[in-house]
Amino acid sequence: MTSTSEMIDEKPRTSPPDSASAPSATLGGDRKGTVEQLALLLFIVVPFLALLAAVPLAWGWGVSWLDLGLMVSFYFLGCHGITIGFHRYFTHGSFKAKRPLRIALAIAGSMAVEGPLVRWVADHRKHHRFSDAEGDPHSPWKYGETVPALLKGLWWAHMAWMFDEEQTPQQKYAPDLIKDPAIRRISRQFVLWTVVSLALPPLIGGLVTMSWWGAFTAFFWASLVRVALLHHVTWSINSICHAVGKRPFKSRDRSGNVWWLAVLSCGESWHNLHHADPTSARHGVQRGQIDSSARIIRWCEQLGWAHDVRWPSASRIESRRQRKSADPA
Structure with a gap:
């Protein structure tokens, strides 16, 4: 059976169905309108401002164990929803899941507040098809290899690409997900899952402490700071891991392993092996490489x-290792 990743690497033999006749998997379709652009800006800027304020505020009035526990719990819930669900399962088909797990992964990934499921998957499949070449939605090498060009490219790959009005055709790159009514519904309900993701921490914090202050601090740390941190860790896989890092495996792009992102990225920063073998359920395959996503997949299995x-x-x-050139005689 042909895998999802193998399917998207093939040249399409026919033009994709007209988007007007295909079911829409996201509220904005394949183009971002002004309202969606503004909403995207809001969801990036507000959590980022909270992240900037986190250090001085923590120094001034501290962070409670409850806030810290909520922040860590919701961070890794959303992070694994992205790494296991959106990425390894929905994008690459690294494993098959029973229906309840499939739905749970779709919801958990949506709570990371990184965009609708189908759009996320379509963008990432296109990224693998054209990785670090013309057509890649977020390559840091987009503008060239000089230092100024790379700095501009890193900014593009990290977050600027998301404001591009032209979007990846979802019907072309994620038709399998669009055909699933439940997955299409969850993708279209992205705003709902965003509200749930942001509202649960202050609800829990307020109920546990029985105070508005407990709800406020939980919202600050476990909603805003948590979302900003997760955003920038995820985006760093697109930018940093395609610019630096060790490359022990053969890939047709510049994906590298960045060890210091491994824990926070739940194993995604072992990016070189991933691009060398996209459908692999484990990215950290060498000794000492922490990959919590692979561990959870093992438990689910x-x-x-x-x-x-x-x-x-x-x-x-x-078979995917880089081979050193033989020394000249």
């Missing part, structure tokens, strides 16, 4: 929730 997991064999890993 053991519980019977996931099956047909594409674990990388030793021979498959070895």
